[in-house]
Amino acid sequence: MTLRFRTVFWTAAGLAVLATIIWSFWPKPVRVDTAPAATGSMTVEIRDEGRTRIRDVYAIAAPVSGRLLRLDLEAGDRIETGDVLARILPSEPSILDTRSQGEAEAAIHLAEAALSAARAEAQTAASVLDLAREDHTRIDRLRATGIASQAQLDRAAADLRGAEAAANRAQAAIRMREAEIEAARIHLHGAGSGAQTTAIFDIRSPINGVVLQVRRESEGPVAAGAPLVEIGDLAGLEIVAEFLSADAVQTEPGDSASITGWRRDAPPLPARVRRVEPYGFEQFSPLGVEEQRVNIVLDFTGPPEDWGALGHGYRVEAAITVWQRDDALQVPVAALFRHDREWAVYRIETGRARLTPVVIGQDNGIQAEVLEGLSAGDRVVLYPGEGVTDGVGVRERSVIE
Structure with a gap:
């Protein structure tokens, strides 16, 4: 009995030691982070910095030489059409010879001919504005019944704002041409007289808007053509962004976009x-790298x-949507790697990593569209390291690990 007990005891002890040695050297599953391949909405955007600008900035200059009276305007002041921007006491007119008088x-x-052309353009702009208003009203009704889309209504609203801006520009052009006629007549009025004029020449605003810059504020002599103030209408604010040419070719007029970075938590x-301007x-x-921008x-x-x-001139960030799909099968970009010049992932199958070639479509830097190789619900390994190989056992890392 004693011999049998010893035999059983040492046999059991040997088996336990052998099992311990085998367990110690048995390959342990590699802890990995995983994510599922899921179907959902996916968007690809191009992003870059931009700045705001008023579409039409009016640089008001002195039409005649003389003495500029002190300007009471400051940047940011609201102005209406016809408001006096600056006042000039014209200098003594010089005696004009026959040739100068003819000029x-x-x-x-x-x-006067330019004024006639400006009035014709104003009529054309008014016709375009009436048509844009009718289109907007019609699409607004269709949108209420569900026939027209929101994008069509937004496009009609943008066209209406553009037509209104064009009509305002045409009216401003008429007022500017009228001011040019007045300045030319003042220049001719004193020809050959040599008399000192005491009439004050008022420079009036051609638009409703705000003062952007006061280029000359103090009283003093001023030459014809000298810049005085810059004005503009903030209702015509737009954004211009400088994109890489490789990104710019992916977009076209009408693409939707979003503007961020202009205010915190906005x-x-x-x-x-x-x-999309045609000139790069x-x-x-x-970093000193030469880039081609558009x-x-x-x-x-x-x-x-x-x-x-x-x-005017505020910094913003523009993101333009160049591709969008509501039912795209996608995986995180962190799961992708190159294998034999093709894209691949490690798909988890019954606790083991399986090397799986995939065909990738669009990529937004965070998620990648999967065209072939995976199905919705498949789990893939994120950031696969050297320890992850085809067929190796893996275990998903828990949150506390």
């Missing part, structure tokens, strides 16, 4: 691409009160 008379005729402002230019990045012009599509705090 002055020709300048009046030229200004929601994105909706916008739409109006124009070279620019150096902060200006993309965007319009706000939301109500003006949402972006009313913005002004």
Whole structure:
């Protein structure tokens, strides 16, 4: 009995030691982070910095030489059409010879012809504005019945704002041409008289808007053509962003966009691409790399009160949507790696990592669209390291690990 007990005891002890040795050297599952391949909405955007600008900035210059009276305007002041921006006491007119007098008379005729052309353009702009209003009203009714989409209504609203801006520009052009005629007549009025004029020449605003810059404030002599003030209408605010040419070719007019970075904790402002400029230019990045850039012009599509705090030349960030799909099968970019010049992932199957080639479509830097190789619900390994190989056992890392 004693011999049998010893035999059983040492046999059991040997088996236990052998099992311990085998367990110690048995390959342990590799702890990994995982994520599922899921179907959902996916968007690809191009992003870059931009700045706001007023579409039409009016640089008001002195039409005649003389003495400028002190300007009471300051940047940010609201102005209405016809408000006096500056006042000039014209200098003594010089005696004009026959040739100069003929040139002055020709300048009046030229200004009158330009006024006629401006009035014709104003009529055309008024017709376009009436058509844009009718289109907007019609699409608004169709939107209420569900026939037209919100995108069509937004596009009609943008067209209406553009037509209104064009009509305002046409009216401003008429007032500017009238001012040119007045200045030309003042120049001719004193021809050959040599008398000192005491009439004060008032420079009036051609638009409703705000004062952007006061270029000359103090009283003193001023030459014809000298810049005095810059004015503009903030209702015509737009965004111009400098995108890499490789990104710019992916977008086109009408693409939706969002504007961020203009105020802390502010929601994105909706916008739409109006124009992709055809001219590229070279620019150096902060790292000294030469880049080819293209200006993309965007319009706000939301109500003006949402972006009313913005002004001319403010920095913003523009994100343009170049691709979107609601039912895209996608995986995190962190799961992808190159294998035999193709994309691949490690798919988890019954506790083991299986090397799985995949075909990738769109990529937004965070998620990648999967065209072939995976199905919805498959789990893949994130950031696969050297310890993860085809067929190796894996265990998903818990949160506390």
